[in-house]
Amino acid sequence: MVKIGITEKKDENFSEWYTQTVLKAELIDYSQVKGFIILREYGFSIWENIQSILDKKFKKDGTKNAYFPLLIPESLLNRESEHFKGFTPEVFWVTKTGDNDIENKLAIRPTSETIAYESYAKWIKSWRDLPLKLNFWNSVLRAEIKDTKPFIRTSEFLWQEGHTAHETKEEAEKQVNVMLKLYKDFVNEYLALPILTGKKSDKEKFVGADYTLTLEGIMPDGKALQMGTSHQLGQNFSKPFEISFLGKDEKQHFVWQTSWGVSWRLMGALIMIHGDDKGLILPPKIAPIQVVIIPIYYDEGKKNEIIKVIEKIKEQLDEKGVRSYVDSSEQHTPGWKFNQWEMKGVPIRVEIGPKDLDNDSLVVVKRNSRDKKNIAISDNPADSIIKELEVIQEELFESAKMKHSEMIFKSDEYNELCNRLTNDRGFIKSAWCGSRECEDKIKDETGADVRLIEDEAISSSCIVCGNDATNSVYFAKSY
RNA sequence: CGGGGUGUAGCGUAGCCCGGUUAGCGCGCCUGCUUUGGGAGCAGGAGGUCGGAGGUUCGAAUCCUCUCACCCCGACCA
Numbered sequence: 001m002v003k004i005g006i007t008e009k010k011d012e013n014f015s016e017w018y019t020q021t022v023l024k025a026e027l028i029d030y031s032q033v034k035g036f037i038i039l040r041e042y043g044f045s046i047w048e049n050i051q052s053i054l055d056k057k058f059k060k061d062g063t064k065n066a067y068f069p070l071l072i073p074e075s076l077l078n079r080e081s082e083h084f085k086g087f088t089p090e091v092f093w094v095t096k097t098g099d100n101d102i103e104n105k106l107a108i109r110p111t112s113e114t115i116a117y118e119s120y121a122k123w124i125k126s127w128r129d130l131p132l133k134l135n136f137w138n139s140v141l142r143a144e145i146k147d148t149k150p151f152i153r154t155s156e157f158l159w160q161e162g163h164t165a166h167e168t169k170e171e172a173e174k175q176v177n178v179m180l181k182l183y184k185d186f187v188n189e190y191l192a193l194p195i196l197t198g199k200k201s202d203k204e205k206f207v208g209a210d211y212t213l214t215l216e217g218i219m220p221d222g223k224a225l226q227m228g229t230s231h232q233l234g235q236n237f238s239k240p241f242e243i244s245f246l247g248k249d250e251k252q253h254f255v256w257q258t259s260w261g262v263s264w265r266l267m268g269a270l271i272m273i274h275g276d277d278k279g280l281i282l283p284p285k286i287a288p289i290q291v292v293i294i295p296i297y298y299d300e301g302k303k304n305e306i307i308k309v310i311e312k313i314k315e316q317l318d319e320k321g322v323r324s325y326v327d328s329s330e331q332h333t334p335g336w337k338f339n340q341w342e343m344k345g346v347p348i349r350v351e352i353g354p355k356d357l358d359n360d361s362l363v364v365v366k367r368n369s370r371d372k373k374n375i376a377i378s379d380n381p382a383d384s385i386i387k388e389l390e391v392i393q394e395e396l397f398e399s400a401k402m403k404h405s406e407m408i409f410k411s412d413e414y415n416e417l418c419n420r421l422t423n424d425r426g427f428i429k430s431a432w433c434g435s436r437e438c439e440d441k442i443k444d445e446t447g448a449d450v451r452l453i454e455d456e457a458i459s460s461s462c463i464v465c466g467n468d469a470t471n472s473v474y475f476a477k478s479y
Numbered sequence: 480c481g482g483g484g485u486g487u488a489g490c491g492u493a494g495c496c497c498g499g500u501u502a503g504c505g506c507g508c509c510u511g512c513u514u515u516g517g518g519a520g521c522a523g524g525a526g527g528u529c530g531g532a533g534g535u536u537c538g539a540a541u542c543c544u545c546u547c548a549c550c551c552c553g554a555c556c557a
């Protein structure tokens with residue numbers, strides 16, 4: 001048998017497995033420019049599904065969509081100096097039109113805070129204009145020279161960025177929490193991915209934020225992946241950008257702001273966590289094709305009969321909103337199609353051949369467990385298929401949770417922590433005093449960072465220096 | 480930025496050390512027939528500025544110089 005699928009095993013060579021999977025499942029292709037990828041139609045339709053679900057949730061929370069320009073004048077970008085310093089090494093600049101130099105160079109947006117807030121200052125006049133809650137679906141560019149990986153680290157990425165302005169600190173704080181919860185629910189329920197949530201350390205937070213809340217996943221190679229953030233910006237931008245309003249108290253106040261985002265990194269996590277040696281495994285709720293139907297026949301007469309049955313089933317599935325596809329192409333054998341659609345992660349495969357017709361049955365195969373089951377053609381198969389899809393969604397989340405918990409350890413002894421971080425990787429939960437010195441020491445000695453700080457207070461001593469510690473944190477190496 | 484490596488058809492490669500027919504092979508692609516329940520078979524066919532520029536030579540994929548791109552290992556990094 002020729003080996004033309006994915007040639008590397010997920011646990012043996014994870015990095016190569018990942019690259020082959022994203023390419024061979026036709027999610028992406030590489031572009032001519034390093035660090036940039038092409039999102040192909042199959043990959044894009046996953047992104048569209050993510051978009052449409054999140055978009056509904058955002059709108060329900062009162063956020064509206066808008067679009068801001070790609071190019072940002074330097075003067076705007078550096079108005080908030082901390083923010084500017086954080087991004088400047090990664091900014092792409094436009095310095096020419098044709099052969100002529102541009103007098104004031106323009107940044108290609110690395111994120112839209114500055115250009116949006118310039119406008120917010122004009123639009124917000126009174127407390128009646130608040131809250132202002134806008135979201136942008138766009139792409140941003142941050143130069144990544146090394147270590148690029150499709151979906152995980154690329155110079156251009158698709159994402160959404162929400163930007164809100166509020167009357168009070170408390171309202172902004174509430175917004176930050178609401179968005180974190182919204183993301184978490186989405187990632188759990190639709191992507192079937194377990195995550196940890198918490199606060200970033202000062203070192204790791206978004207430059208320009210008072211604090212950052214984060215969603216962190218753990219990948220099969222034991223490295224953490226930041227999958228979304230929600231920032232309390234406080235008045236760090238409203239002051240330099242002069243976003244102020246006349247309050248009910250008839251005085252001028254600066255607004256309190258938040259920003260929050262998720263990117264196509266979510267797709268990277270989806271691929272890494274659910275995939276197996278045969279390729280992708282997509283959760284039904286996000287899969288562009290939930291059911292692929294493959295006809296099998298040996299002669300023209302049977303072929304017509306089978307096509308007729310398939311059309312009927314397809315119709316039933318369409319009516320119930322199940323996304324299905326009939327692969328009736330004649331250039332490949334059924335065996336080839338089985339492998340192909342498994343590589344592309346379609347949750348359910350339905351096979352119908354002459355033997356099935358004779359028995360009034362069709363074969364239903366689950367991608368995740370590869371269990372085969374016969375169900376009756378005459379007995380409303382669409383309903384059974386829908387039930388199976390629900391089961392698959394559930395099973396994927398359960399198995400992901402299992403793997404997730406196996407990657408989390410606790411430690412209260414420094415050498416053990418270092419050994420774990422170096423050898424086993426994963427998340428290590430420990431107590432930390434909150435000092436930059438201790439954080440840097442672990443980074444220097446193991447390469448790991450503080451991924452998140454847990455909310456609940458504890459009383460313990462720091463794993464590094466032994467001084468008082470008030471919170472548990474998770475250390476990990478990260479992407 | 481420092482060190483190492485690789486560029487030959489859409490993809491994967493042989494040939495290079497030691498210069499000499501028409502640059503070979505596998506996959507894929509096209510045509511036809513037979514096939515189709517776990518990656519089908521046979522027959523015929525199309526497809527190459529050998530990454531680019533310059534040089535040595537009667538003659539360069541092969542030797543020399545420069546250059547570009549990509550990959551790996553380090554340093555740096557929302």
